[in-house]
Amino acid sequence: MTKRITVRYFAGFREKAGTDEEEVNIEVATAGDVFALLKHRHGSTEPLGHCKVAINDEMADWSSNVNDGDTVLLFPPVAGG
Numbered sequence: 001m002t003k004r005i006t007v008r009y010f011a012g013f014r015e016k017a018g019t020d021e022e023e024v025n026i027e028v029a030t031a032g033d034v035f036a037l038l039k040h041r042h043g044s045t046e047p048l049g050h051c052k053v054a055i056n057d058e059m060a061d062w063s064s065n066v067n068d069g070d071t072v073l074l075f076p077p078v079a080g081g
Contacts, residue, residue, distance in 0.1 A: 002027050003068040007038060012076040016042040031055060032062035034072050050077040 004025050009017045017038075028034050031053045039046070052075040053060050066072060 003066065003070075005034070005066060005069070006071040007034065008071060008073045010073065010075050012046070013042070013044060013074050016044050018042075028066055030062065031060055031064050031066055031072060034066055035062065035074065038074070044076075046076050051075060 002025050004023060005028075006021060006023050008021045009019065014020050024038070026034070026037055028037065032048060035048055035051065035053065038044075048062060053062060053064075054073040054075075055064055055066065055070055057071070057073070
């Protein structure tokens with residue numbers, strides 16, 4: 001089933017996508033599905049395990065369900081020491 005979701009990108013993901021937010025119509029079940037589809041679309045090379053996700057402004061697991069109308073926030077790994 002196709003869902004219309006808003007995706008917000010941060011840091012390196014924003015640079016790769018060329019925007020900080022976009023609405024997409026995609027067939028996904030989980031946050032991990034969103035990441036996998038958009039990773040290839042925007043040419044990101046970050047592995048899923050190094051990144052974080054939130055759904056509707058609450059931190060989530062990659063296995064969390066994504067519903068029509070949700071906002072998914074994608075965070076790349078944080079560098080630092």
